[in-house]
Amino acid sequence: MNTTDIQALLARIDELESRNALRDLVSDYCHGFDKRDWDRFRAIWWEDCVWDIGPPFGVFEGHEGIRNAVYEVLYPFWRETHHLTTNLRLSFETPDIAHGTCDVDCMGADVEDNFLVVGATYNDRFERRDGVWRIAKRQVQMHYFNPLPGARMQGPQG
Amino acid sequence: MNTTDIQALLARIDELESRNALRDLVSDYCHGFDKRDWDRFRAIWWEDCVWDIGPPFGVFEGHEGIRNAVYEVLYPFWRETHHLTTNLRLSFETPDIAHGTCDVDCMGADVEDNFLVVGATYNDRFERRDGVWRIAKRQVQMHYFNPLPGARMQGPQG
Amino acid sequence: MNTTDIQALLARIDELESRNALRDLVSDYCHGFDKRDWDRFRAIWWEDCVWDIGPPFGVFEGHEGIRNAVYEVLYPFWRETHHLTTNLRLSFETPDIAHGTCDVDCMGADVEDNFLVVGATYNDRFERRDGVWRIAKRQVQMHYFNPLPGARMQGPQG
Numbered sequence: 001m002n003t004t005d006i007q008a009l010l011a012r013i014d015e016l017e018s019r020n021a022l023r024d025l026v027s028d029y030c031h032g033f034d035k036r037d038w039d040r041f042r043a044i045w046w047e048d049c050v051w052d053i054g055p056p057f058g059v060f061e062g063h064e065g066i067r068n069a070v071y072e073v074l075y076p077f078w079r080e081t082h083h084l085t086t087n088l089r090l091s092f093e094t095p096d097i098a099h100g101t102c103d104v105d106c107m108g109a110d111v112e113d114n115f116l117v118v119g120a121t122y123n124d125r126f127e128r129r130d131g132v133w134r135i136a137k138r139q140v141q142m143h144y145f146n147p148l149p150g151a152r153m154q155g156p157q158g
Numbered sequence: 159m160n161t162t163d164i165q166a167l168l169a170r171i172d173e174l175e176s177r178n179a180l181r182d183l184v185s186d187y188c189h190g191f192d193k194r195d196w197d198r199f200r201a202i203w204w205e206d207c208v209w210d211i212g213p214p215f216g217v218f219e220g221h222e223g224i225r226n227a228v229y230e231v232l233y234p235f236w237r238e239t240h241h242l243t244t245n246l247r248l249s250f251e252t253p254d255i256a257h258g259t260c261d262v263d264c265m266g267a268d269v270e271d272n273f274l275v276v277g278a279t280y281n282d283r284f285e286r287r288d289g290v291w292r293i294a295k296r297q298v299q300m301h302y303f304n305p306l307p308g309a310r311m312q313g314p315q316g
Numbered sequence: 317m318n319t320t321d322i323q324a325l326l327a328r329i330d331e332l333e334s335r336n337a338l339r340d341l342v343s344d345y346c347h348g349f350d351k352r353d354w355d356r357f358r359a360i361w362w363e364d365c366v367w368d369i370g371p372p373f374g375v376f377e378g379h380e381g382i383r384n385a386v387y388e389v390l391y392p393f394w395r396e397t398h399h400l401t402t403n404l405r406l407s408f409e410t411p412d413i414a415h416g417t418c419d420v421d422c423m424g425a426d427v428e429d430n431f432l433v434v435g436a437t438y439n440d441r442f443e444r445r446d447g448v449w450r451i452a453k454r455q456v457q458m459h460y461f462n463p464l465p466g467a468r469m470q471g472p473q474g
Binding site for chain 2: 322346466
Binding site: 016144148150 | 159164168171174175178184185188189193238240241242243244263273310311312313
């Protein structure tokens with residue numbers, strides 16, 4: 001293989017690794033938020049990020065804004081959440097800028113013990129800076145946000 | 159590395175990339191159908207494809223058949239759908255023919271405002287032609303198809 | 317490329333392939349269990365494995381223990397199950413030992429025809445022995461385990 005071939009090969013492997021790194025960010029959003037692991041959750045975002053959740057919650061910016069969203073807005077509303085993300089579709093604008101779309105099904109209970117189901121799509125902008133991939137912007141498109149009447153969310157021995 | 163080693167290495171990288179391409183097709187089925195993006199949806203299918211949904215919907219062939227299924231059968235039934243595919247299991251018959259099995263959880267509302275939940279398995283045959291992967295056949299095995307009595311599907315401010 | 321560069325490249329490709337192999341194990345757990353394909357289900361576990369489901373089911377060890385769990389405990393309870401795993405987050409302790417965390421949404425019907433929804437997290441230890449990846453330990457952390465009152469799980473023509 002000549003140098004050009006090797007560079008092309010390394011670029012392909014780099015993209016394969018980037019796809020895994022981006023998939024990990026999308027997973028860590030769920031694990032960090034649902035398991036209330038702030039360090040994991042914060043680590044997915046760039047400091048100058050935007051988290052545009054939209055109604056009924058709002059738009060939040062930077063690590064401080066995200067911390068406020070989590071601790072002042074979302075956790076006071078939700079007693080527990082279980083986000084399941086699927087259908088992750090990635091595309092690369094450059095080797096260091098990527099766009100993602102995935103769907104989420106979230107089941108949770110609010111602090112008043114209602115069993116809620118939420119369906120949404122996340123549209124993400126990812127940026128790699130100094131070799132590290134993080135989320136620059138996540139925009140949430142909410143499809144539905146409903147109680148399941150009569151259902152309760154409780155543990156197997158609850 | 160000698161030529162044989164390099165060929166083996168390139169074949170491994172090719173399969174890694176093929177797996178991502180196939181995963182993208184499976185995701186685009188959901189994004190294309192649910193977000194009513196016909197160009198995205200059609201692009202996942204070969205012109206001589208088969209989409210065997212089975213009861214209660216039927217079997218559809220070719221782009222024209224798929225267009226009919228979508229616009230004449232499915233969208234008139236569903237007001238909105240939210241497909242979540244997981245558990246994608248791929249195997250390669252050759253470098254250009256692959257088989258996939260994945261599971262789907264679909265939550266949706268029909269045009270009469272019933273909240274429906276559907277569980278199914280997709281069995282897929284993928285073919286790569288002239289370097290492009292698309293679906294040659296998707297066979298749907300429906301497990302359940304039920305209303306959730308009392309639930310409504312509506313937006314966060316609905 | 318010199319020998320060191322080639323070794324580094326091969327290690328990167330090896331990890332990419334390992335990630336796919338681990339993802340396949342996680343998918344095969346669902347396909348094997350839900351579709352009652354014992355050979356597929358057993359093949360994901362090492363003979364000296366531990367499957368710690370916790371309450372209300374218990375802890376099971378080895379292929380014999382797993383077979384008992386499946387045929388003596390779980391299938392007698394569940395008429396059907398539909399596991400959907402997402403958010404798979406992998407990390408490598410060594411090239412041959414990996415840890416995974418994923419979330420599962422399971423919808424199923426028990427033998428008394430109740431529609432149940434279960435949310436849980438799987439914490440896995442994977443080991444590669446003689447080139448083959450399998451699960452050494454799966455620990456289940458159950459979040460909820462609830463009926464959906466009024467719902468029935470049945471086929472599209474049921």
